[in-house]
Structures are given as structure tokens and as C-alpha cells.
Amino acid sequence: MTAVLxxxxxxxxxxxxxxxxxxxxxFALSVEEGSFVTVLGRSGCGKxxxxxxxxxxTEPTEGTVSHRGKPLTGPDIDIGYLTQSDxxxxxxxxxxxxxxxxxxxxxxxxxxxxxxAAALLNRVGLxxxxxxxxxxLSGGMRRRAxxxxxxxxxxxxxxxxEPFGALDAxxxxxxxxxxxxxxxxxxxxVVFVTxxxxxxxxxxxxxxxxxxxxxxxxxxxxxLQRPRHVDALRVDPEFVRLHTTxxxxxxxxxx
Amino acid sequence: MTEQTVSQSPPPGRxxxxxxxxxxxxxxxxxLPGGGASGSSGPVRIALRRTWREKHGQTATVxxxxxxxxxxxxxxxxxxxxxxxxxxxxxxxxxxxxxxxEWWADGTLWxxxxxxxxxxxYGFLLGxxxxxxxxxxxxxxxxxxxxxxxxxxxxxAIPKVALAPLFIVWFGIGMHMKVLLAAATVFxxxxxxxxxxxxEVDRGLVDAVRLMGGTRRDxxxxxxxxxxxxxxxxxxxxxxxxxxxxxxxxELVASNQGLxxxxxxxxxKFDTAGVFATLVVLSVVAALLNVCVGLIGRRVNRxxxxxxxx
Numbered sequence: 001m002t003a004v005l006x007x008x009x010x011x012x013x014x015x016x017x018x019x020x021x022x023x024x025x026x027f028a029l030s031v032e033e034g035s036f037v038t039v040l041g042r043s044g045c046g047k048x049x050x051x052x053x054x055x056x057x058t059e060p061t062e063g064t065v066s067h068r069g070k071p072l073t074g075p076d077i078d079i080g081y082l083t084q085s086d087x088x089x090x091x092x093x094x095x096x097x098x099x100x101x102x103x104x105x106x107x108x109x110x111x112x113x114x115x116x117a118a119a120l121l122n123r124v125g126l127x128x129x130x131x132x133x134x135x136x137l138s139g140g141m142r143r144r145a146x147x148x149x150x151x152x153x154x155x156x157x158x159x160x161x162e163p164f165g166a167l168d169a170x171x172x173x174x175x176x177x178x179x180x181x182x183x184x185x186x187x188x189x190v191v192f193v194t195x196x197x198x199x200x201x202x203x204x205x206x207x208x209x210x211x212x213x214x215x216x217x218x219x220x221x222x223x224l225q226r227p228r229h230v231d232a233l234r235v236d237p238e239f240v241r242l243h244t245t246x247x248x249x250x251x252x253x254x255x
Numbered sequence: 256m257t258e259q260t261v262s263q264s265p266p267p268g269r270x271x272x273x274x275x276x277x278x279x280x281x282x283x284x285x286x287l288p289g290g291g292a293s294g295s296s297g298p299v300r301i302a303l304r305r306t307w308r309e310k311h312g313q314t315a316t317v318x319x320x321x322x323x324x325x326x327x328x329x330x331x332x333x334x335x336x337x338x339x340x341x342x343x344x345x346x347x348x349x350x351x352x353x354x355x356x357e358w359w360a361d362g363t364l365w366x367x368x369x370x371x372x373x374x375x376x377y378g379f380l381l382g383x384x385x386x387x388x389x390x391x392x393x394x395x396x397x398x399x400x401x402x403x404x405x406x407x408x409x410x411x412a413i414p415k416v417a418l419a420p421l422f423i424v425w426f427g428i429g430m431h432m433k434v435l436l437a438a439a440t441v442f443x444x445x446x447x448x449x450x451x452x453x454x455e456v457d458r459g460l461v462d463a464v465r466l467m468g469g470t471r472r473d474x475x476x477x478x479x480x481x482x483x484x485x486x487x488x489x490x491x492x493x494x495x496x497x498x499x500x501x502x503x504x505x506e507l508v509a510s511n512q513g514l515x516x517x518x519x520x521x522x523x524k525f526d527t528a529g530v531f532a533t534l535v536v537l538s539v540v541a542a543l544l545n546v547c548v549g550l551i552g553r554r555v556n557r558x559x560x561x562x563x564x565x
Contacts, residue, residue: 057462077468087463091481100477101467153467 004157004189005031005054005079009063010214012049023049024214027063031157036183036190038204040197040246042254046214047193048084051161054191055081067157077105080155082163086142088134094121094145095130101153120148123182140171144178151182158183160192164199173230176202180227197246201239202228209246211253218249346527354532363517368536371514374430374502375540378437383494386442387487390449394483395475400450411443415501419508428509437501444497445490452486453479488552495544499537 010027013020024046031037041047052058054065056075065072067079075081088097098117102108108116121130124144134142143163150158164172176199183190194200200207201222209218224238233239329348336347358364393400419436426432460478469477506515514533521529 055466057465075465075468077466079466081466083459083462085459087457087459089460089463089478089481091484100464104464104467104469104473104477 002033003030004033004068005029005191006066007050007054007063008066010050010053010060010065011062012046012053012058013061022213024053027214027216029208029216031189031191034187034189036192036203036205037208038200038206039191039193039208039210040195040200040250041193041210041214042195042250045210045212045253047195047210048161050210050214051081051159051191051193055079055159057081077101077153078155079157079159080150080153082146082150082158082160084161084163084165086134086146088142088145088149090134093131093133094126094137097134097145098130098148098152100149105153117148117152120152121145123151124148124178140167140175143167143175147179147182155188157189158191160190162194163192165194172199176230179203184226197243197250198230198233200246201242202230202233207242207246209249209253215253217253218246220245342527343525344527346531350528351531351535354526354528355535358532364536367512367514367517368540370430370512371502371506371537372540374433374437374505374513375498375544378434378501379441379494379498379544381434382438382441382498383445383491385438386445386490387449389442390446390487390490391453391480391483393446394450394453395479400454407443407446411447415440415497416504419505422505423509428511433502433505433510433513436505437498440497440501441494444494445487448486448490448493449483450486452483452489455486456482484555488548488555491548492545492552495548496541498544499541503537 007029012024013022053060056072095117098120099113102113124147126144164175192203204222206221211217333348336342336345422432422436456479461474464474464478503515506513507519510516518530518533
């Protein structure tokens with residue numbers, strides 16, 4: 001297994017007047033090809049900062065991020081990023097939003113674009129909603145549309161920042177399972193950030209727990225059988241053990 | 256291993272507790288490959304039978320009261336003119352109507368209106384075009400905008416009427432001067448609103464395009480331009496009366512044709528009916544321009560929620 005994403009000595013600080021706020025310090029992470037890594041941390045531990053750096057959206061104050069061996073200098077179309085908030089263009093209908101990555105990349109004919117977008121909408125369960133504007137959709141449907149848009153660029157690495165955080169519990173479970181279904185067998189590498197231990201254990205192959213300033217307090221493989229189901233997992237002894245360990249790690253990390 | 260067999264083929268509705276709400280949502284819990292099944296979650300559109308009164312009752316009332324208001328005001332004016340007020344100063348609706356008809360018949364109305372309409376439209380288009388482009392470009396260049404901002408605000412604060420004498424020196428008393436005076440007013444309003452629209456673009460949307468590999472040009476065309484349309488339209492809307500002001504002030508200051516000239520001419524002859532008649536024509540022109548911008552706005556803002564379309 002080779003490392004797809006590698007962060008070394010990453011430090012990010014935001015200057016303000018004569019001082020700087022440090023969001024991340026000496027962070028190092030190596031993500032293997034095809035793996036599903038969940039990053040667990042409490043609010044304010046630098047999770048989003050880390051993802052922004054891994055996505056190439058912001059530049060680190062120090063350190064480097066390499067993607068497939070090459071240092072990352074800006075956003076890369078091979079890396080998809082699903083942010084916490086919806087960033088669908090409100091003036092484009094869902095179909096045209098999903099077409100957008102292909103449109104920007106160019107070289108794809110309009111007819112081809114439409115077909116790809118329609119197929120993706122079908123895959124995320126939004127059939128027949130192509131002509132709706134984002135504001136006409138519910139929160140869950142907008143998440144699905146965002147997911148479809150990210151997948152339209154066919155990135156090999158997916159970064160997700162608490163993508164289901166704002167949804168109700170049932171919808172979250174539904175979308176988590178759909179995400180796993182979409183990911184399985186795709187060979188894509190996923191880095192999924194969350195503050196929910198259960199979600200982290202349900203989805204990941206590997207769980208990384210962040211403490212303050214992005215210090216890694218735990219890094220473990222999750223060997224639970226796939227496909228996993230949340231109701232069955234809750235009574236699985238291995239899951240219970242991991243849950244306890246991670247909860248302790250979270251507590252330790254923030255103190 | 257039992258867990259695996261269970262989750263491989265989840266029975267329908269397994270994920271949801273069979274509460275009333277979940278049952279009402281129906282197929283929403285169906286798995287993904289079902290395709291479109293999830294669409295039934297969320298609001299549903301149903302046909303509704305309503306009487307004409309339920310559908311249009313309020314609109315009809317509003318229009319009815321408006322009409323009534325006009326009739327009442329005009330009648331009161333008509334009755335009080337000549338009894339309570341001196342007709343030399345206030346004229347009265349019948350006299351104004353008579354003057355309009357007279358001007359209509361001898362062609363005065365159309366000749367002068369046409370001149371003013373041209374000035375307004377050209378001035379509006381010129382000012383709006385230059386203002387929108389300048390606002391878009393300058394607001395995209397962060398540093399330039401910060402440097403120029405105080406100067407622009409200072410220029411904006413100059414009463415444009417005060418420019419009229421200067422414009423006469425530069426461009427003479429022909430139509431050019433009125434067009435440019437109107438354009439100068441319109442320019443600032445459209446410029447400032449466009450710039451505000453550009454500067455308030457959601458960073459998240461810009462980042463989304465960057466993540467798709469978009470260049471600066473992509474960001475400008477696919478995010479900033481559509482996002483700033485709201486600002487442009489606000490600018491256009493508030494600029495309409497100012498285009499009129501610019502053109503008419505220009506005519507009042509120096510001209511021998513146009514509605515401004517007509518007002519001046521009528522007033523100098525103590526023909527108040529003539530002054531009011533011209534004002535009526537001006538408000539009709541303004542209303543027509545408003546309708547035009549409103550139509551553009553409706554097309555551009557189609558994506559917005561109904562209550563925000565204004």
C-alpha cells in the first residue's frame with residue numbers, strides 16, 4: 001500500500017495584529033491508497049483547518065502536503081472535497097450544478113455532461129430532481145446533490161468535513177450507508193472528519209483521534225466486518241471496546 | 256457473522272422506527288439503487304381548488320382601493336381648485352387633461368417627450384453599462400478597490416446638478432450634455448451596488464470552483480458574475496428616477512426642447528396646467544422604465560425564493 005496523501009510537519013497559524021492564532025501544529029498524517037480514514041476530534045481541534053490544507057485550499061504556514069508523491073500547491077481536481085456547508089450554486093439547478101466540474105474541466109461535450117450528471121443523480125437517489133434549484137430541496141437532498149457534484153469530477157481522493165453533521169439522525173444513517181455503498185469497490189481513498197465516535201467507527205478502516213492543535217492522540221485500525229450496520233454494531237463487543245477507547249482518547253486529547 | 260447477513264439485505268423499513276411520521280414519508284427509506292425513491296421525502300405538491308375570490312381577492316381589493324384613492328384625490332382637487340385654492344397656482348385635473356389633449360393634438364407632447372425619453376434611455380444605458388463593468392472589474396481587484404474607494408465616494412457625494420454648468424461648457428447645450436448628466440448619476444448608483452454585490456460573494460462558492468480546478472476566469476464568470484446580479488439589479492432599479500432627474504435637470508438648466516424645457520416654458524407663462532401635464536408625462540415614463548427593469552429582474556432572479564424576488 002502506498003501513501004496517497006501525506007502531511008508532514010504541518011503548521012497553520014492565522015495572523016492577527018501582533019499575534020497569531022495557531023490552529024494546527026506539527027501535524028503529520030499518511031493516508032494509504034484505497035483506505036477509508038475517519039478523523040475524530042472535538043470542535044476547534046483543527047479538523048477543518050487540516051482538511052483545508054489537505055485539499056490545497058489554504059497554504060500551510062510550515063510543512064508540506066504531498067498528493068501521490070507530488071507536493072500540493074493548490075486545489076487538485078483529483079481531490080474532491082465535501083465541505084460542511086452546502087456550496088451548490090443557488091442560481092443553477094441541480095443538474096447544472098452536478099455538471100459544473102465537467103464544464104470547468106472542459107473537453108466534455110454538453111450532451112455527454114448531461115448524461116454523466118443524470119447518471120450520478122440516479123446513483124445518489126435524486127432522480128427527477130435535476131430541474132430543481134437547490135433552495136427547493138431539503139437539507140438531505142442538497143447533501144446528496146453536493147455528493148453527486150463531487151463525484152462528477154471523478155476524484156480518486158475524497159475529503160469530507162462532517163458532511164452529515166446538520167442532518168437528523170435517521171437521515172444521517174441513511175446517507176452514511178449510501179456513502180459506503182458508493183465507496184465500496186470504487187478504489188477511492190476517503191478522509192472523513194467527524195466529531196461523532198459512532199459515525200467514525202461505522203465508516204472507517206482506520207480511526208485517527210485528534211487532540212488540541214491537531215495532536216494525534218490515537219490511531220487505530222478498525223477491523224469490524226463490512227458491511228456494517230449501526231444497530232448490529234452497537235452490541236458488537238469489538239465496537240464497544242473501540243468506542244470506549246476512543247471516548248477516553250478524546251477526553252485525554254482535550255485536557 | 257449474523258450481523259453481516261442482516262445488513263446485506265435489510266428488510267424494507269428496517270432503518271426506520273415504524274412511527275407515524277416515518278410511515279407518512281413512505282418510500283423515503285428505500286435503498287439507493289431504487290432510484291428516485293428518496294424523492295418522496297420532503298414537501299409534496301398537491302392540486303388545490305380555490306375560488307376566484309380566494310385566489311385573487313386581495314389583489315382585487317388592493318387595486319380597487321388604489322383606483323378609489325385616485326378618484327377621490329382627483330375629485331377633491333377638481334372641486335377645491337378655484338374655490339379653496341387659487342387656480343393659477345394649483346390648476347385642476349380637468350385643465351391638466353385638457354392641456355394634455357391639446358398638446359397631443361398639435362404634436363408638442365410627442366416631440367418633447369421623445370427628446371427626453373431618448374436622453375433618459377441613452378443616459379441610463381450608458382451609465383448602467385459603464386457602472387456595471389467598472390464595478391465588476393474594480394471590486395474584483397481587491398487592492399485597487401481599497402485604494403480608489405475614498406475617491407469614488409467623494410465623487411459620488413457631489414450633487415450631480417452642480418455638474419450641469421461644467422457639462423454645458425464641455426458638451427454644449429445639446430442632447431449630449433443631458434445624456435451625460437443622466438449617465439453620471441446612474442453610473443455611481445449602479446457602480447456602487449455592483450461592487451457591493453461582487454464583494455459579498457460567498458467564499459464557499461468561490462472555493463467550490465477552485466476545488467473543481469477553476470481558474471480566476473472561471474470564478475469570475477461562474478460565481479462572481481451571477482452572484483453579483485442581485486446587486487446590479489438593485490442598482491438599476493434605484494437608478495431609474497435618477498436618470499430622469501439628470502435628463503430633466505439638464506433640460507431645465509439649458510435647452511430648447513424636451514419635457515424639462517416644457518416645464519420651464521409653461522411655468523414662465525404661469526401655465527400651471529402645463530407644468531402638471533408635463534409631470535404626469537414624466538411619471539408615466541418612469542413607470543414604464545420600472546416595468547422594463549422588473550421584467551429583467553424576474554428572469555434573472557428565478558432561482559430565488561419567491562418572497563425574496565420582490
